[in-house]
Amino acid sequence: MNDLWIELSCPGCGRETHVPFSDLKADSTPCPECGAAIPVTEEQIDAAVERRMRAQRKVMKPKLGGL
Secondary structure, eight states, X not given: OTTOEEEEEOTTTOOEXXXXXXXXXXXXXXXXXTOOEEEOOHHHHHHHHHHHHHHHHHHHSOOOXXX
């Protein structure tokens, strides 16, 4: 899970940021732009895990063509 990225949006400045799962230390992470605390929710983590699973399924899906 070291390369799993969580997409966050700062409530203070509105900036979108991507934080590696391995860097999350608490329920929030500071915004690199304004320093405001960005809350990290279970839903955001679940969405990142779902994106990862979809990408892996897509890679593993056999390509049927050119028979």
